[in-house]
Amino acid sequence: MSLKVLVISNYDDNYNAVRPEGELFIGLKEAGVEVEVMTYGHAPFVKRFEEAGVKVIPFHPDKKFDKAAVAKIRQVLTEGKHDVMHLFNNPAIVNGIRAAKGLPVKVVAYRGYAGNIHWWNPLSYLTFLNPRIDKITCLADSVYEQLSAQWTLPKDKLIIVNKGHQLKWYEGIEPLDVRKEFDLPEDAFVFTTVANNRRMKGVPYLLEATKYFPADAPLYILLIGRDMDTPQNLKIIKGTPFENKVIFTGFRKDVMNIVAGNDVSVLPSIFGEAIPKSLIESMALGRPCVATSISGNKGLAIDGQSALVVTPRQSKPLAEAMLRYWRDPALRTEMGKKARAHIGDYFNTARSVREMKQVYEDLVKKS
Secondary structure (H helix, E strand, O other): OOEEEEEEOOOOOOHHHHHHHHHHHHHHHHOOEEEEEEEOOOOOOHHHHHHOOOEEEEOOOOOOOOHHHHHHHHHHHHHHOOOEEEEOOHHHHHHHHHHOOOOOOEEEEEEOOOOOOOOOOHHHHHOOOOOOOOEEEEOOHHHHHHHHOOOOOOHHHEEEOOOOEOHHHHOOOOOOOHHHHOOOOOOOEEEEEEOOOOHHHOHHHHHHHHHHOOOOOOEEEEEEOOOOOOHHHHHHHOOOOOOOOEEEEEOOOOHHHHHHOOOEEEEOOOOOOOOOHHHHHHHHOOOOEEEEOOHHHOOOOOEOOOEEEEOOOOHHHHHHHHHHHHHOHHHHHHHHHHHHHHHHHHOEHHHHHHHHHHHHHHHHHHO
């Protein structure tokens, strides 16, 4: 079956951030789908699209209600006679729905965040609850579950399609000597958490976990991300043996190198994650991980198989998992290998391409 798909998405972010999504559509082109991408012409990933033979339309709506954007999208759809239009953000969805009025194109929307869509909110009907949308691709189980709870949204419109990764993307990342970089002792055992300061990330519970560490243990935590040294976070560790063993690095461009050089990655999130990119990256780098059992980690962090999984909002089990890794080098080696293999087997680009192509084919068959 021949398929022609128009993708409207914002690729104006750093290359690695948009790579899983971009490579999905390159993979679809290689699988025989005619893909056209509408995005900002200056976006870093545009060159990669063009090298792969994917047509790029250098345009992206800047606001939700834009008559010029509606006209532009409608012109492209009318002239291109696309079978499917896949919309990846709110400006694209609101304007794309209006542009598709009266046209036979199937409209697909992407949702990558669990929350903020409610049946009682009129604004939700401008986007994901709009009846013009034929399908919603959910990044993870958590997104599917949240949307399923909206009684006005038929569940058969929902499907989970992950954004796959490729292990080869991580093969050239050189581990940073984190002990030298952050002036730590040679026997330092280094945990890393990558996050920006948001309540959903559960950082206070991670800091509370240090109260269960042996006072003289050479355990250090690198908190990598913006605005993590809040008064609340600093208060938790103030006056404790680990006050100077929690390092707030701030934003770092070399975050992947730091993670590659750590001993264990920790993700203490308490809610809201769709599918944590930082966890996928840590696993792909072969790092042993501790993660919480929130729905966003379902299928990714499997206790004893790809990570050590603990209950969210509980510092003691979190500390116990971290200490278990510290005390057992063989476990670290085993879980690091299992984590990397799990990404390669279940969260790969090839699988995402197959699943997304099937979504498109099924939609077009129904018309």
